Amino acid sequence: MSYILVAGLGCRRGCSAEALRALLEQTLRAHGIELNELRALASIDLKRNEPGLLQLAEQLALPLICFSAVQLAGYDQRLSHRSQSAFERTGCYGVAESAALALAEQLGTPPARLRILRQKSPQATLALAVSC
Numbered sequence: 001m002s003y004i005l006v007a008g009l010g011c012r013r014g015c016s017a018e019a020l021r022a023l024l025e026q027t028l029r030a031h032g033i034e035l036n037e038l039r040a041l042a043s044i045d046l047k048r049n050e051p052g053l054l055q056l057a058e059q060l061a062l063p064l065i066c067f068s069a070v071q072l073a074g075y076d077q078r079l080s081h082r083s084q085s086a087f088e089r090t091g092c093y094g095v096a097e098s099a100a101l102a103l104a105e106q107l108g109t110p111p112a113r114l115r116i117l118r119q120k121s122p123q124a125t126l127a128l129a130v131s132c
Helices: 017-030 051-060 069-073 084-090 095-107
Strands: 004-011 038-044 064-067 113-120 124-131
Touching (some): 004 017, 004 051, 017 113, 038 051, 038 095, 051 064, 064 095
Parallel strands (some): 004 038, 038 064
Antiparallel strands (some): 004 124
């Protein structure tokens, strides 16, 4: 694989692995991407111990890398959607997109780009970023 594809995830407290996986699989299917193309999952450090995220990472055998709000805030200008409520809860304007960009740049060559913009379900958000 000549590129690195990662998923950024944000979720409400108590969001199940099943709900996260459903959003992930639905999004990948809609864009013709295979699950095995994903290299890692990313989120904000506030979600480091969120059971649903940890279970999803375990099910998929992928690392879950978490970033601080300060690290994610550096991506604010690159987000497709800036959420004031996300900022009030987390200190950054969007967890899924900024976490995906941060991890894609950490694992690959910057600048990463969003391959799939923020997707939303009732309990979670998801974005995919890619880098070389």
